Amino acid sequence: MASLRGMQQPELSKKLFKIIKSENHAIGAYESASRERLSIASQLSDWGEATGDDSVSDISDKLGVLLSEIGEQEDVFAQNLEDYRSVLKQIRNTESSVQPSRDHKAKISDEIAKLKYKEPQSTKIVQLEQELVRAEAQNLVAEAQMSESIVITMVADSHLQTRQKLKEAYDLHFAATIERAEKQIMLARHGRRLLNLLDDSPVVPGDTRPAFEHSAQARLVLNDAEEDLREWAPNLEPITSSATEMGSNLMPHQAGAAATSDTGEALTLTTEGSNVGAPETFGQRDISGSSTTAQAEPNQTYQS
């Protein structure tokens, strides 16, 4: 048994190690897409100016603004995925850090069992049994340390932290996916409004094309886009978590039931991750995150 477990667990943390590495590549791909998108946006504006067509010049410049904002959202997405990735790392650390003490404990138990069978009178048995008590205490401390808020009484449930962290990780992941998507939809729809301001009807030979008349309307589209981004707030089905809901006696209030916090210390994980870069001003990006932090929805919470 001991050796089987020893084989299985490092295998497990190796699996998660690989996921964390792949996720790093995925994040890198989004960062690269963001950089290209920003570069294309400014190139498009330059190109439009060089065409010598005032309408194309104005529209392409404003398209560039929207496209670079779409590109910024790819980068915000990448940064939010980093938050998710760091929660995966916590699971991996749990899996790998506690394992040595688990292995040690199992190895001693194994030796005791063997000795009791081969040399039942051996004085070494008492010695090993004392060592086992120490190893168990050591393991208990290790399990408690790695799980921070999970108290020692809970160690019996070794899957608890994995479940909690898995929910936390993919809460962040899906929230980031939804944030990018919702913001990019707003921007793309405003982009389509811009396109419709560009007249591409043929001019009757002999007539000249009228000058671009929609400059003010095009500016309005950008203002609308800016306002939409500023007013965006996450609207998500809350992920409930009751893993760390403990009474002062270190026992859960109601095992098995979703927690309703009475501590008042609601930690808004979802909105915390999602608000990076949320308040945007075109050309003058505010990364303080202060304005939308206030919009954090109170029901998307992890109780702490």
Added chain:
Amino acid sequence: MASLRGMQQPELSKKLFKIIKSENHAIGAYESASRERLSIASQLSDWGEATGDDSVSDISDKLGVLLSEIGEQEDVFAQNLEDYRSVLKQIRNTESSVQPSRDHKAKISDEIAKLKYKEPQSTKIVQLEQELVRAEAQNLVAEAQMSESIVITMVADSHLQTRQKLKEAYDLHFAATIERAEKQIMLARHGRRLLNLLDDSPVVPGDTRPAFEHSAQARLVLNDAEEDLREWAPNLEPITSSATEMGSNLMPHQAGAAATSDTGEALTLTTEGSNVGAPETFGQRDISGSSTTAQAEPNQTYQS
């Protein structure tokens, strides 16, 4: 004048050439993100199985299905961006292919003007004037060839095709952005439903955690996601185009007004690009596109 134009135009097609190249890198980044996402999805499922926790195993397997579908959408997005990119290439080809004949025409005009000033009696002037007539005819053919549907009478308006193609390109681009976003939002919201099926409440010491009871509900979430994807159809503000709306006399019906097609040959550009991969079946991806092609919205059309 001739030399200035000659300087300016190749510069212009060089700008677009660079945009097309950058866009290729951006598309590559999305393809790479898609590959990583698919790989992570199957790794997550493997990891969940290895934890030995039935609930984690079931949920992570189904999360993997949704995550791989989110990854597929990155690839659909990349393929749709290829369509947009090929329209940019058409603009670039226009800019670069017609330029030599424009330059040639301008050069002859220039020579004639110089000769008329320096040697007004030169017999070479007549010769050059005949050459100019040939150059103008050649240029007319080149401009008509590159613009396919744009008839010779329209050549005077050299910005027409650029405007039309710019609208067509970013119609595709924004439609692709919206398609990816809408589908990923649906998938991510179903993912959040899955997370809430995973019980992470602590077990009272001495009790054992009950077996995973939500397998059927989790399966239902996947079915819902599949159905949502199947029923997805683009819902976009149409981009109007009247560039190629011609009567049989090769003259536009109504210059300057948005076209209403009377040819019945509506070419649904937006939905054509957007339907790549739209009909999905988990695990058995139907790439024929037949089911949603029928849902193409009749008002998102370029008149041909």
